[in-house]
Amino acid sequence: MGTALKPRIAITVGDPAGIGPEIAAKAAADPRVREACEPVLYGPPTGERFEPGVLSADAGRAAYDAICRAVQDAQAGAVQGIATAPVNKLAFARAGLEWKGHTDLLAHLTGSPRVAMMFWSEGLIVVLATVHIPLADVPRALTRRVLDDVIELTAASLPDFGFVAPRIAVAGLNPHAGEDGLMGQEDTLVLRPAIEAARQRGIGIDGPFPADTVFVRAVRGEFDAVIAGYHDQGLIPIKLLAFGRAVNVTIGLPIIRTSVDHGTAFDIAGQGTADAGSMIEAVKLAARLVNAR
Numbered sequence: 001m002g003t004a005l006k007p008r009i010a011i012t013v014g015d016p017a018g019i020g021p022e023i024a025a026k027a028a029a030d031p032r033v034r035e036a037c038e039p040v041l042y043g044p045p046t047g048e049r050f051e052p053g054v055l056s057a058d059a060g061r062a063a064y065d066a067i068c069r070a071v072q073d074a075q076a077g078a079v080q081g082i083a084t085a086p087v088n089k090l091a092f093a094r095a096g097l098e099w100k101g102h103t104d105l106l107a108h109l110t111g112s113p114r115v116a117m118m119f120w121s122e123g124l125i126v127v128l129a130t131v132h133i134p135l136a137d138v139p140r141a142l143t144r145r146v147l148d149d150v151i152e153l154t155a156a157s158l159p160d161f162g163f164v165a166p167r168i169a170v171a172g173l174n175p176h177a178g179e180d181g182l183m184g185q186e187d188t189l190v191l192r193p194a195i196e197a198a199r200q201r202g203i204g205i206d207g208p209f210p211a212d213t214v215f216v217r218a219v220r221g222e223f224d225a226v227i228a229g230y231h232d233q234g235l236i237p238i239k240l241l242a243f244g245r246a247v248n249v250t251i252g253l254p255i256i257r258t259s260v261d262h263g264t265a266f267d268i269a270g271q272g273t274a275d276a277g278s279m280i281e282a283v284k285l286a287a288r289l290v291n292a293r
Contacts, residue, residue, distance in 0.1 A: 006037050007080040007290040009283055010070040013043035016050040017059040018264025019274035020085030026276035027083075027283050037287035040079055042066040052270025060091030067102070071109045074255040081256035081286035085279060086264045089132075100132055103250055106257055114149045115252035118157065118225075119235065119261065120285060121242035124218055125161070125225040126234040127154045127251070138230045139186050142173065147194035150227055155203045157251040158224060160292045169214050169223040170195055170207030171233060177208040191229075244277045247285045256289045258282040 011028055014020030021043060028039040044050070044062040067087075073079045089100050099105035107115045117128045129150045130141045151168070158166035170191055174184030181188050191208040198205050207214070211228070215237040218226050228234030238246050239261065246261040260278040268274055 007287050008040055009037040009286045010040050010042050010073060010079040010082045011283060012066045012070050012084045014085030015059050015063045015088045015091055015264045016044050017052055017054050018266055018269050022274045023276040023279040024085045027279040030280050033280055033283045036284050039283060042070045053266040055091055057094035060095035063087045064097055080290045083282040083286045084259040086260055088264045102259060106250055106253055110253050112253050114153060115250055116150050116153045118249040118251050119238045119246050120249055121238055121246040124238050124241050126238050127225060127227045128231060128234045129227055130230050142190055142229055144194055151198045153252045154225060154227060160289050163224045166204055166224045168205040168225050169209055169218060170227045171211040171214050171229060172208035173229040177210045244275055245281055247282045256286050258286040
């Protein structure tokens with residue numbers, strides 16, 4: 001394939017005090033990435049320096065500015081997708097930014113009312129119904145509207161990954177998926193009606209299934225994706241299975257955005273030892289999604 005036919009993928013360096021600049025540069029130079037796309041790096045202006053491993057408002061603002069430029073270029077068609085290195089939520093806060101991270105910022109920048117966080121790997125795909133909220137708040141946050149939106153976004157996105165008729169499972173919130181109300185009412189009163197309504201709309205979905213077995217069933221091929229009720233319920237199995245190779249995908253955006261499955265790793269920033277595996281996979285998947293569309 002000639003270079004002119006390859007999609008151009010923006011690679012943002014994330015927080016410049018973390019490992020983002022290192023893994024972004026490694027990914028952009030990787031032969032597998034260059035075979036799949038034309039990578040374009042987005043970071044602070046040349047000559048601007050940040051001390052590795054040091055949290056700062058300036059670094060948070062620099063990360064934000066690079067993301068904004070990449071989104072503008074994606075909306076204008078100058079790049080066809082974005083792969084992002086990690087940002088630091090506290091650095092964003094110190095910079096006076098109201099967003100907790102990429103997902104809500106990208107939804108704001110693109111005017112997207114419904115987005116969700118998907119984690120993709122070769123062996124397992126997980127979509128989170130709730131993300132960065134305290135565990136105590138999860139039952140209240142899992143409303144029928146939230147579930148309807150996440151189910152619709154998941155079903156609409158999976159064909160881009162090669163699943164023409166997706167098979168979706170929903171993980172139960174409580175032990176044993178509530179055991180018919182014995183161990184909690186949410187599975188019976190909220191999750192199950194949302195699943196049944198989605199099936200009536202023609203979506204291939206089932207559950208809620210006990211969370212301690214549903215991910216195993218998906219890995220064995222029974223389901224194409226699992227919708228998890230909360231952050232750690234979904235991320236523990238995928239990181240156990242594919243840490244360093246999994247890719248974070250924001251579904252529901254008008255642009256393609258992928259990212260790594262890890263954070264800024266301030267403890268090893270600037271040492272040249274960061275593993276770029278997830279960043280490489282994120283760029284490759286972004287290119288693949290461009291071609292799928």
